[in-house]
Amino acid sequence: MISLIILSVAIFEGTYGALQLQPYNETALGMFIANDPNADGVITCVELEASFDKYDMNGDGTESRHEYTEYICAVSPSLYQLSHWLFDEYDFDGDHHLVKTDYDQLCAAMDTNGDSNVTPDEFIDYWVKVFPKYESVGQHGQHFAHGNSACH
Ligand SMILES: [Ca+2]
Numbered sequence: 001m002i003s004l005i006i007l008s009v010a011i012f013e014g015t016y017g018a019l020q021l022q023p024y025n026e027t028a029l030g031m032f033i034a035n036d037p038n039a040d041g042v043i044t045c046v047e048l049e050a051s052f053d054k055y056d057m058n059g060d061g062t063e064s065r066h067e068y069t070e071y072i073c074a075v076s077p078s079l080y081q082l083s084h085w086l087f088d089e090y091d092f093d094g095d096h097h098l099v100k101t102d103y104d105q106l107c108a109a110m111d112t113n114g115d116s117n118v119t120p121d122e123f124i125d126y127w128v129k130v131f132p133k134y135e136s137v138g139q140h141g142q143h144f145a146h147g148n149s150a151c152h
């Protein structure tokens with residue numbers, strides 16, 4: 001996730017123009033590679049949490065929905081809607097702030113063998129299950145609880 005979001009966002013736009021996530025496994029692999037900067041083939045839970053630090057614009061140690069979505073909006077306005085849905089994916093307790101417990105749960109959700117490392121296979125398995133929810137970005141946004149089609 002990581003620079004994962006920003007870089008993956010570039011992948012979404014650059015490769016597919018519109019928000020086309022298929023084939024899911026290739027999109028997920030691209031996200032993994034983009035977020036494994038030292039290319040050692042694993043994303044640790046520590047790396048995962050650290051990758052979100054850049055969104056903490058006010059430096060209070062948490063990443064709020066507003067901070068996250070506005071960051072994405074500034075980089076890729078067309079992905080504003082998606083940024084809300086991804087935030088929902090990360091915010092396990094639904095309090096609109098991302099803290100260590102959220103990242104721990106996210107990592108655990110992807111780390112199926114529990115070794116605190118997320119491998120490409122684990123990462124891809126996770127996102128292949130998640131992506132179908134976002135397939136209709138921009139077309140069926142009214143079905144989701146958060147987000148608008150335009151930045152604000
Ligand atoms: Ca913050």
Ligand SMILES: [Ca+2]
Nearest residue numbers: 095097098102
């Ligand atoms: Ca939370």
Ligand SMILES: [Ca+2]
Nearest residue numbers: 111113115117
């Ligand atoms: Ca693992």
